[in-house]
Amino acid sequence: MKLFSLIIALLTTTGIFAQKIPTVDQVIDAENNFVELARDKGIKKAFLAVSDENTIVFRPGPVSAEEFYKGKDEIPGLLSWKPMYARISKSGDWGYTTGPYTFQQNAESEPVGYGDYFSVWKKAKNGNWKLALDIGIPHKKPVESRELMLDNPLNTDYPRLKKKASYDQRDDMAFSNDQLFSTVLKANGKVARKEFLAENTRLLFPGYEPIIGKAAVTQFWDAKKYRIISEPLKVDRAVSGELAFTYGKESLSLNGKQQQYYYLRIWELQPSFKWALLVEVVTPDKG
Numbered sequence: 295m296k297l298f299s300l301i302i303a304l305l306t307t308t309g310i311f312a313q314k315i316p317t318v319d320q321v322i323d324a325e326n327n328f329v330e331l332a333r334d335k336g337i338k339k340a341f342l343a344v345s346d347e348n349t350i351v352f353r354p355g356p357v358s359a360e361e362f363y364k365g366k367d368e369i370p371g372l373l374s375w376k377p378m379y380a381r382i383s384k385s386g387d388w389g390y391t392t393g394p395y396t397f398q399q400n401a402e403s404e405p406v407g408y409g410d411y412f413s414v415w416k417k418a419k420n421g422n423w424k425l426a427l428d429i430g431i432p433h434k435k436p437v438e439s440r441e442l443m444l445d446n447p448l449n450t451d452y453p454r455l456k457k458k459a460s461y462d463q464r465d466d467m468a469f470s471n472d473q474l475f476s477t478v479l480k481a482n483g484k485v486a487r488k489e490f491l492a493e494n495t496r497l498l499f500p501g502y503e504p505i506i507g508k509a510a511v512t513q514f515w516d517a518k519k520y521r522i523i524s525e526p527l528k529v530d531r532a533v534s535g536e537l538a539f540t541y542g543k544e545s546l547s548l549n550g551k552q553q554q555y556y557y558l559r560i561w562e563l564q565p566s567f568k569w570a571l572l573v574e575v576v577t578p579d580k581g
Contacts, residue, residue, distance in 0.1 A: 313450040316386030321415050322444070324423035325377045325391045328413075337369040344425045346418070352429040354580045355556055356528070356541060359425070372398040375411050379496075381445040381537070381572075384452050387417040388426075388532035390539075390560060392498070392573070394436055408435050410498050412558065412575050414530075414539055426530065427539065429558050429575050431500045438503075452534035461531075468538040468561060469529040471569040475559075476524040476542075483522060487512045492562065492570035499576050511574075520546040524557060536563045544576065554579040 324344070331340035341351070341363050349359035375395035382389035390413060397407035409432040416426040455461055479486040487508070497505040497514060505514050524544040531538035537560070544555040560573035 315447055315450055316382050316384070317446050318380045318382040318389060318444045320386075320423065321380050321382050321389035321391055322377050324415050325380075325413060328425070329375060332373050337371070337373050338363050338366055339368070341425075341428075344423075346424045348416075349425050350427045350528075350541075352556055352558075352577055354578060359428070370399075372401055374398070377442075378440045379443045379445075382447065383532035383534045383537045384447040384450050385532055385534035388415070388534075388537055390414045390573075392496075392504075394440070395430065405435070407432060409433055410504055412498060412573070414560075416530075427541070427558065429541075429556075429577055431498045431502075431575065431577055433501050433503055436503055450534075452536065461533075464535055465529050465531050465538075468531050468569070469526055469540060471561065472526040472529070472540040472542070472559060475569075475571070476526065479522050479524060483515055483520075484512075487515065490569070490571050492572050495571055495573065497574050497576070500578060518546075518548070520548050522546055537561070538563075538569075543579070 328340060328344050331343050335343070341359055345351075345359040345363075347358070347360060350356045351359045351362055353362055373395065374397075376393045377391035378393035380389065380391040392410060392412045395409050395411045396405035398405050409430055411428070411430040413425060414427040415423045418424050455464075475486060475490050478489065491508045491511060493508050494506070495508050495511055497511045499505065499514070502514075505511050522544060524542055526540045526542040528542070529538060529540045539558060539560050541556065541558045544557045546553045546555060555576050555578055557577075558573075558575040559571055561569045562572050564570055
């Protein structure tokens, strides 16, 4: 009996009984199912089918998807999009996709609108994926094709917490990180981007196709010369803890003129316990 227990312990510690590493295919499948629903059932019914009471959509600011769409008539036109970059957490409960979208008056007409969407997905208790957040930016017709990029975790190593209070504390840490980034960003944008941006970071900004890479994003903001003041409003974090999003309000000022925006930021916790900014989406507050 002792020998059997020892064998079980050895097998467990060597990873033979380790959890299966989640793949981003399931998030891609959820997104593609959403696309098919929009094509077959219409935009309103598609959003209501993949949303729950916690789903947030930016229209232009953050609002409940259920409240926004339930009070609307079906939206005419055909909205299509395609995931081209996706990521899933080590815990397999949290992921995101992004890619180009088009809007047509009908299936036979040419697109009249182009842009990029960004979706965050969370797995419900019943195992179904639900849209957690939807945001996007418009831009001109893309001039270049893109390659599909899928980012799967390398392992399932993460602390298993037992108390809800512990998860709340982790969320607070991610929120505080956004506050710190916002403080440094206000004081010195160059320093903020040098210290917080991931090397493979990407920026979605209205009127531009996705800007990818730390050097390109830094060059973009340096050219704009904005003074940026941002205030986080909400945080959410994967069960495994290495991925989180924050969103909030943002003010971009130049030569005395101020423009109001909302932002979404996707963060990754590094092995050094330092947060790196993977994605930022900036969308106008047209209200």
